[in-house]
Amino acid sequence: MASQAVEQQFDPWTVALKIHELAEVGSSEFKSAELLKQVLKSVGFSVVDGYQGIPTSFWAEKTVGKGGPAIAFLAEYDALLGIGHACGHNLIASAAVFSAIEASKKIRDGRIVVIGTPDEEGTGQYSGSKIIIANKGGFKGIDLVLGSHPSAEWSVGKNSLAVQDVEVVFHGTAAHASASPEKGKSALDAAVLTFTAVDMMRKHLKRDANPVIHGVLREGGQASNVTPDRAVLVYGIRSSDLGYHAEMLEKFRKIVEGCSMATGTTYDLKLIGPLFTTGRVNRPLANNIRQRLVDRGVDIPTVEESERTLAKGSTDFANVSQVVPAQELSFQIAPKGTPWHSKLSLEAAVSGEAKKKLAVVIEVLSDTAEEFASNESLRKSIAEDFSRKE
Numbered sequence: 001m002a003s004q005a006v007e008q009q010f011d012p013w014t015v016a017l018k019i020h021e022l023a024e025v026g027s028s029e030f031k032s033a034e035l036l037k038q039v040l041k042s043v044g045f046s047v048v049d050g051y052q053g054i055p056t057s058f059w060a061e062k063t064v065g066k067g068g069p070a071i072a073f074l075a076e077y078d079a080l081l082g083i084g085h086a087c088g089h090n091l092i093a094s095a096a097v098f099s100a101i102e103a104s105k106k107i108r109d110g111r112i113v114v115i116g117t118p119d120e121e122g123t124g125q126y127s128g129s130k131i132i133i134a135n136k137g138g139f140k141g142i143d144l145v146l147g148s149h150p151s152a153e154w155s156v157g158k159n160s161l162a163v164q165d166v167e168v169v170f171h172g173t174a175a176h177a178s179a180s181p182e183k184g185k186s187a188l189d190a191a192v193l194t195f196t197a198v199d200m201m202r203k204h205l206k207r208d209a210n211p212v213i214h215g216v217l218r219e220g221g222q223a224s225n226v227t228p229d230r231a232v233l234v235y236g237i238r239s240s241d242l243g244y245h246a247e248m249l250e251k252f253r254k255i256v257e258g259c260s261m262a263t264g265t266t267y268d269l270k271l272i273g274p275l276f277t278t279g280r281v282n283r284p285l286a287n288n289i290r291q292r293l294v295d296r297g298v299d300i301p302t303v304e305e306s307e308r309t310l311a312k313g314s315t316d317f318a319n320v321s322q323v324v325p326a327q328e329l330s331f332q333i334a335p336k337g338t339p340w341h342s343k344l345s346l347e348a349a350v351s352g353e354a355k356k357k358l359a360v361v362i363e364v365l366s367d368t369a370e371e372f373a374s375n376e377s378l379r380k381s382i383a384e385d386f387s388r389k390e
Helices: 001-008 012-022 029-041 087-108 131-137 187-202 241-265 283-295 304-310 319-323 343-348 352-374 376-387
Strands: 046-050 060-066 071-073 110-116 144-151 162-171 214-221 228-241 266-276 326-332
Touching: 012 029, 012 087, 012 352, 029 046, 029 060, 029 087, 029 110, 029 162, 060 087, 060 319, 060 352, 071 352, 087 110, 087 144, 087 304, 087 352, 110 144, 110 352, 131 266, 131 319, 144 266, 162 187, 187 214, 187 228, 187 241, 228 241, 228 352, 241 266, 266 326, 283 304, 283 376, 319 326, 326 352
Parallel strands: 071 110, 071 144, 144 326
Antiparallel strands: 046 060, 060 110, 162 228, 162 266, 214 228
């Protein structure tokens, strides 16, 4: 009876709605993390706070039967700055927690883990927490990682882009723009010149490396009659080719250096957060998940078709896939073509469609976990695919 009462109090949709309402940005998701931990504790999971030194991360675990393969579900719960859960991380969090709870009921022998992985959007101090956790060996002992992400279409096996955010601060010399312009050195000129040069560079990048560069001018001066002595640029540099991504970063550095020299300014360049790498598709695992969806009537591309799709986004889940067999499922909660990180996707994350699809994801991921725990042949094929050379 107690367990039934808990499930009525903490159902997947109620939790998803509450996290959507909290809308806490990355590295500050204290209330969201506390809610998820409370749910897991209520059904017998042991919980460790501040996993790997990240304040809003956690590790929750439950052993069933005699123990066995360790299966981890990753929960994201950070919102986008200024708009809220327009990426649908409220659904990711609920899916992870309740997939784990359902798996603990279905699995005869195994270890079920939920890892709270904050700040996927790269907002705060612990940007890309999965990368931090992976680099510290935080996935050691885990045999399988499962995740999900809402989208405007169904897919499993889609590739992701490597991305590195970069901040450039130009330092110039302030002067009266009319009385003594010759004494000024404009940091804004350096920033504008950099913008122009980066736009020119785009024409000469490898098209098959899927290069993407986007930036903003965060600071550029205060008064029109004062030569700006400080300007700040922030860029995101992406590519589906990790080796070429390093070349792009070096080209960008040279542009900044040249524009600094041309304007007589100095600069500071720093990387913001860790490198989000490209992902690995585990084909036996991806096909297993896809077949479960097909059996439920979901119209979803083949894994091969998804792999051939042009990579558009980046995620720190990709870094996890490099260190442990892992697969993320994208599930449709909005019409195809819906722009993500928008008001439309924000509304979709609390829609009736999202509620229905959340239930499907929980069922599919928990069933996948159950088969992995009980089917040695599946575990072997997944491990062999993970060991293959890319």
